[in-house]
Amino acid sequence: MNRDAALANLAIVLVRPKNPENIGSAARIALNMGIERLLLVGEHLPERELMAKTATHNAAHLLDRIEVHRRLDEALADFSVIVGTTARHGRLRMVETNPRHLAETLAPLLKSNRAAVLFGPEDTGLTNDDLKFCHMVSAIPTADFSSLNLAQAVAIHCYELYYGLCHAKIDAGTYPQLANSHELESMHLYLEGALRSIDFINDKNRTYWMTNIRRFFGRKRLSSKDANIVRTICKKILLHHKGANSIDPGDP
């Protein structure tokens, strides 16, 4: 596999980081590890000077190319593989991995898909609402004491991804083009509408069922075509039950 092509499909997404220095540090380590796409979810990019110190001169140009999004769903729209990072193990019913195995998992997928690795704020990490977009979560193995600095967590992940992609043995077969986050979110919206229309879910049990359904589909790695089939069936259910106009959740 072409390592550089795989690295070009990888992005680091910093979700609401509090400390501008950590953005600079992330830019520096990402560039060191051949990852040049950096996204920030937040109101705006902090003052350049506050980030530039830790980015150092060499990585400063990356700061000018950071993609800023107010909403996580917008940031993730064109990514097909979304990885959350967390310090906590076993709390989530998601595919759990660690940076080393993540690199092995992503290597074949990056042939034809864009992947985003998400890092949450320094104090709280990613929320459940952030994690709902994720197809798997990666936790860095640590001794009993587990509290990694944001910049260090980014460093260890970038290092493992780079190292893993340098050494990955991927056969020449074709790898599936997975649905991107935009297509999946649209599918989930129709799915929720359809499940409401048949009174399977309501405001009380919505979070429980939608979380489980998201994780189920997350594990299954749907292609664009798969997602479209599910979406079309749900649309039909909605049309059949109540007439599409009144409850169409919108076609994002």
Place this chain on the structure above:
Amino acid sequence: MNRDAALANLAIVLVRPKNPENIGSAARIALNMGIERLLLVGEHLPERELMAKTATHNAAHLLDRIEVHRRLDEALADFSVIVGTTARHGRLRMVETNPRHLAETLAPLLKSNRAAVLFGPEDTGLTNDDLKFCHMVSAIPTADFSSLNLAQAVAIHCYELYYGLCHAKIDAGTYPQLANSHELESMHLYLEGALRSIDFINDKNRTYWMTNIRRFFGRKRLSSKDANIVRTICKKILLHHKGANSIDPGDP
């Protein structure tokens, strides 16, 4: 192998770090990765407050246990395996490794030896004079752009050492007790004296030959007994040639 026993034989040595925040960061990541021995080579420990911010509350107790040494040779006296870290490849005629292979190499050695991993100052890295104590150097693989932050370099090394020691498969055999740095330095002192006494080395070629000899013995991993044999032979040469009293380099 007992992972915790191996980790207890590992130490991180920060050589003349400029930024106290990096000492705090190093303490935090070391503790996360089960490494609790931290040494500082420098005039004195910076103000606690400057380090504590990045160490965070959890790793603060490690700051009180940092061992401070003015001289690197003193810091390293009781270590038998000494690893330098560098961003530059191929410049040195030393055993070169990377953090992943380093963990594999150290795993069996840590059964009966103390190992120190050295990190140089943020701006210049370890000098040749620092590296002369090292038996191998480890460089983090990076893309073309290579300029890692000190705290990130410490993070990646600690992570790999912890991960490697958690997964190392070491058979139950005995592993050699290697000479420690104090014994090796004493040996080198007598060796230099002996080689001078036979006019093999002089002030002009001293650095060249002693560097090569150090690297040769560094690769060979001498036991305490080996080092003592070499030292005793050199002492005999010195005695034989000129009489020990006049040129005895001192018995450290």
